[in-house]
Amino acid sequence: MNPAIARHLDFLLVGIGLLAIWQGLFLWIGETGISSPLQTIRHLGALAERQMFWTHAWATLDAFLRSLLIAAVGGIVIGLWLGIGKVAGQVAEPILVALYSLPKVTLYPVILLIFGLGLSAKVAFGAIHGIIPVILFTMSAVRTIRPVLIKTAKVMRLSPAKTAWRVLMPAALPEIVTGLRIGFSLTLLGVLIGEMFASQAGLGFMVINAIGLNDTETMMAVTVLMIVLAGIANVLLLALDHRLHRRAG
């Protein structure tokens, strides 16, 4: 069988398997705990007809895109800088690794204090989750660039800025994309958590609100929607990631 078709078939089988488990859980736990796949999809359709849902979805998308922009641009710039500067990198790396493995929950009070409730706190939540893997991957990619490529830039008489843009960036790109892929998921997670704790708008708020109202269907519908969207985005980024890594040989 064609490997591409085989891969798609694998996806399909995993999807069907998950649906079966979900249906099984529903039959076992019953209506009060979770809603069935069919109910969930129907409810999602009903939600989509309400203006309120789109307002929340838009709020999440807005905050997510802003966080992602900060995480990506900030992460790459800081990563390049730490990767080039040996001393700064050596000081920063253990701190970053500690931050990466630290449950970010512990930072929430601080962020709330600084940013207050609302959009900026959400964005800050998203960005601090997402930026660290981007920094770490960019930094280690820059450090492991073969010195002969940098020497080539010197022979071509490139300025430091041009060297960063034309040699360091593309050389590090496959690793940067890996960092962005991980950062993407974590940014989304951060924004949703931010909405749950520190906001009156967005899909995260909708979920926490639905839990409060015992509205299982809404809670499930929004959660499943987020999982599916994040899953699709991850698959696409993973494909890009593999492609870049293959080309780099």
Added chain:
Amino acid sequence: MSAHAALAGVSRVYPGGDGRAPLHALGPIDLALRPGEFFAVVGPSGCGKSTLLEVLAGLAPASEGTVTFEGSPVAGAVPEGVGVVFQEDASFPWANVYDNVAFGLQGSGLDRSEIDARVRSALAFMGLRDFASAYPAQLSGGMRQRVCIARTLVLKPRLILLDEPFGALDAQTRLLMGDEVLRLWRETGATVLLITHALDEAAMLADRVGVMSARPGRFIDVVETGWPRERDSRLAERPDFGALVARLWSSLRVESIKALGHT
């Protein structure tokens, strides 16, 4: 005639640190490259040949002595007009062959058609015409080195430094690539410094061959080959070619044994 590029009393000591002792890699060494000459450097492994190249190119500082190119001191930066092909593969894996070769021209203010013309002609010259859209990962080691040579050629350097560019090739292909380098040297009129560990390659290609001692490398012998400018790998059939290689080897033998640590 004044030298095109010169080293005067140059030595290089790699600074230690992190528990490593400083390492005296090169010199003190003198070298004056005549304009347009083909100079080959042979020497035992680790004797400082690549170090010599980096200092001459302005990529690494001399610990002592002075480096000049076209009458101006070289320090801290690679002067305009110097091209370098490194011992290791330096092709950019993210760019195809065409973009690799065009790299130094992009953003140089040249217009597109001029860039395209130079790239096409360098690709043709190095036998890469059919590989313009291939990526380095799809090429053999020897072809990647040719990409790097083409990338240097398009910049029209007046001094070309080649560090064992064909180290990865088998002996026969190496001799044929030698013909290409000779052609390149004749057609560009550039001064060429070629580092190699193959004595026959040095003897065939160069006007002069410098034989280096074991580390810290110095010249223990500089041999004029006396070949005509129009020459190619058929030189290898001549009886005086054999004598030349024998002379190089007799200079080098003792040093190579030293470099192996057998003294």
